[in-house]
Amino acid sequence: MARAGLTPQRLTQAGAELADEVGFEQVTVSALARHFDVKVASLYSHVKSSHDLKTRIALLALEEMADAAADALAGRSGKDALAAFANVYRDYARRHPGRYAASQLRLSPETAAASAGVRHSQMTRAILRGYDLPEPEQTHAVRLLGGTFHGYVSLELSGGFSHSAPDSSVTWARIVDALDALLRNWPAEPARDARVEPERDDREA
Amino acid sequence: MARAGLTPQRLTQAGAELADEVGFEQVTVSALARHFDVKVASLYSHVKSSHDLKTRIALLALEEMADAAADALAGRSGKDALAAFANVYRDYARRHPGRYAASQLRLSPETAAASAGVRHSQMTRAILRGYDLPEPEQTHAVRLLGGTFHGYVSLELSGGFSHSAPDSSVTWARIVDALDALLRNWPAEPARDARVEPERDDREA
DNA sequence: TAATTTGCCTAAAGGCTTTAGGCAAATGCA
DNA sequence: TGCATTTGCCTAAAGCCTTTAGGCAAATTA
Numbered sequence: 001m002a003r004a005g006l007t008p009q010r011l012t013q014a015g016a017e018l019a020d021e022v023g024f025e026q027v028t029v030s031a032l033a034r035h036f037d038v039k040v041a042s043l044y045s046h047v048k049s050s051h052d053l054k055t056r057i058a059l060l061a062l063e064e065m066a067d068a069a070a071d072a073l074a075g076r077s078g079k080d081a082l083a084a085f086a087n088v089y090r091d092y093a094r095r096h097p098g099r100y101a102a103s104q105l106r107l108s109p110e111t112a113a114a115s116a117g118v119r120h121s122q123m124t125r126a127i128l129r130g131y132d133l134p135e136p137e138q139t140h141a142v143r144l145l146g147g148t149f150h151g152y153v154s155l156e157l158s159g160g161f162s163h164s165a166p167d168s169s170v171t172w173a174r175i176v177d178a179l180d181a182l183l184r185n186w187p188a189e190p191a192r193d194a195r196v197e198p199e200r201d202d203r204e205a
Numbered sequence: 206m207a208r209a210g211l212t213p214q215r216l217t218q219a220g221a222e223l224a225d226e227v228g229f230e231q232v233t234v235s236a237l238a239r240h241f242d243v244k245v246a247s248l249y250s251h252v253k254s255s256h257d258l259k260t261r262i263a264l265l266a267l268e269e270m271a272d273a274a275a276d277a278l279a280g281r282s283g284k285d286a287l288a289a290f291a292n293v294y295r296d297y298a299r300r301h302p303g304r305y306a307a308s309q310l311r312l313s314p315e316t317a318a319a320s321a322g323v324r325h326s327q328m329t330r331a332i333l334r335g336y337d338l339p340e341p342e343q344t345h346a347v348r349l350l351g352g353t354f355h356g357y358v359s360l361e362l363s364g365g366f367s368h369s370a371p372d373s374s375v376t377w378a379r380i381v382d383a384l385d386a387l388l389r390n391w392p393a394e395p396a397r398d399a400r401v402e403p404e405r406d407d408r409e410a
Numbered sequence: 411t412a413a414t415t416t417g418c419c420t421a422a423a424g425g426c427t428t429t430a431g432g433c434a435a436a437t438g439c440a
Numbered sequence: 441t442g443c444a445t446t447t448g449c450c451t452a453a454a455g456c457c458t459t460t461a462g463g464c465a466a467a468t469t470a
Contacts, residue, residue: 003435003448030426040427042449050427106363136371140379143357143366147380151356152348158311161348166341174345174394175352181392187382208417208466235457246459247418255458415468426457436447 004038008046012056019057019098024105027098029053054105059115061099065092066116069123078130079180085127086149086176093153100157104150121146131183141183148179209243213251216241217261224262224303229310232303234258259310264320266304270297271321274328283335284385290332291354291381298358305362309355326351336388346388353384 014035019027029050033040047053065088072084093100107115124142133141152175155161161168219240224232234255238245252258270293277289298305312320329347338346357380360366366373 006448028426029428039450041429041451044428045448104359104363109364112364136375137379139371140376140383143360143373143376144353144380144383146365147357147360148349148353149356150360151354152352154309154359155348155352155355158309159314159317160351166344168348170341171345171348174342175349177392177395178345178349178387181390182383182387185386185390187386189379190382211417233457234459244419245457246420246461249459250417411470413468413470415466417464417466419463419465421461421463423460424458427455429454430452432450432452434448434450436445438443438445440441440443 004036004042006036006038006042006046008056011043011046011053012060015053015057016060016096016099016102019102020096021098024054024057024098024101027054027057027102054102055107055111057099057102058105058107059111061092061096061103062116062120064096064099065089065103066119066123068092069120073123073126077127079176081127081130082180082183083176085123086172086179089149090153090156090172093157097157100153104154128183131186133183133186137186137189141186145179148175209241209247211241211243211247211251213261216248216251216258217265220258220262221265221301221304221307224307225301226303229259229262229303229306232259232262232307259307260312260316262304262307263310263312264316266297266301266308267321267325269301269304270294270308271324271328273297274325278328278331282332284381286332286335287385287388288378288381290328291377291384294354295358295361295377298362302362305358309359333388336391338388338391342391342394346391350384353380 011032015027015032018031018035022031029043029047030040032053033043036043043053047056068091069085069088072088073081076084107117121142124145125138127145128138128141131141152172156168156172161171216237220232220237223236223240227236234248234252235245237258238248241248248258252261273296274290274293277293278286281289312322326347329350330343332350333343333346336346357377361373361377366376
């Protein structure tokens with residue numbers, strides 16, 4: 001009986017491609033077995049479980065995005081770097097929607113700590129060096145950028161802005177303009193009593 | 206044989222509660238049948254499919270968030286309104302993680318158009334009236350706010366910032382400060398040749 | 411009270427996950 | 441080269457989820 005030559009890497013790669021084609025949700029051990037024309041149980045020698053497979057795809061996506069970001073960042077700084085970095089995420093998500101969805105998979109803290117996720121925040125901090133924010137404002141800004149890029153791209157991907165004017169690409173460019181302006185004019189921390197406090201919320205849990 | 210008194214509403218409600226307890230992914234027709242101590246097939250008289258059930262939960266979450274937002278917005282304007290609005294999303298997501306996850310479900314365009322999603326963008330526009338942005342900048346800003354709130358909350362929920370200083374609530378407050386500052390000083394559209402263009406990207410699809 | 415509608419049930423088919431145990435191909439070592 | 445071991449894929453089987461079809465009894469209506 002000829003062997004199919006399965007490895008965790010090939011399974012992950014094929015799973016990523018499948019995710020882009022049919023959606024990350026539809027990536028299943030069974031579907032992958034069909035793809036390699038192999039019985040389902042055979043995959044369990046290479047992959048611990050369905051969740052393990054999905055985690056590997058997520059890690060692959062994070063790596064690929066970090067690589068692309070590092071590439072885009074080389075030789076740039078300031079707004080130029082910010083825009084290039086932002087575009088990496090958006091472009092990746094548009095080109096690889098399934099992988100991008102995978103990258104949102106909730107990872108265990110240990111897995112996350114060992115993932116390319118840390119490169120992402122390092123790169124974000126590198127960009128922010130061009131804007132000269134003191135700690136802890138820099139951390140706030142890292143989180144703002146991460147959240148904004150992720151949130152916008154994910155809304156765009158789920159069809160939020162499609163087919164309504166103005167074109168989403170225009171908005172994206174303006175958002176980069178706006179974030180650049182914001183980072184250059186980062187507001188000082190308001191005085192204690194001027195701050196808007198969150199509501200106390202005593203409603204049912 | 207006594208009847209359980211199932212209705213689409215009760216199923217949706219119970220499904221939402223289940224989602225908050227065990228995660229939206231784990232909400233299943235079978236689990237719901239167990240909850241009502243009823244055979245699985247019985248639910249199919251009230252709900253078209255598993256996907257239908259999930260869609261109903263998503264719509265419920267969108268309604269609840271819109272109601273809470275409308276409530277929070279009453280009598281407020283400016284930064285006060287912005288902060289209250291932002292907190293509604295974050296608080297809702299923290300209190301109802303399963304429902305919040307449901308609200309991210311990709312809806313068909315028709316379903317989305319008939320959902321409370323439209324109230325959300327109307328309210329966002331109402332807040333922006335306090336900042337006096339011309340079209341199309343106002344639309345860009347609506348998308349920025351939506352993306353930022355969603356993205357930050359969703360990163361926070363997936364554990365991104367937990368257990369690392371500074372506290373996520375502090376960052377959240379500073380992000381609201383920053384967005385307020387940004388909206389008050391919304392940058393003019395850069396001249397054509399000063400703009401940073403997205404990279405042409407000819408890599409493989 | 412009889413007729414109709416409605417609600418939940420049994421039955422059954424099909425899909426995905428995961429574990430256990432087996433045979434054969436590949437690899438390593440005399 | 442020949443034998444032993446490891447490795448890779450297979451069959452079998454159990455468990456859970458979805459969905460459809462058809463049936464009986466409870467609730468509703470006349």
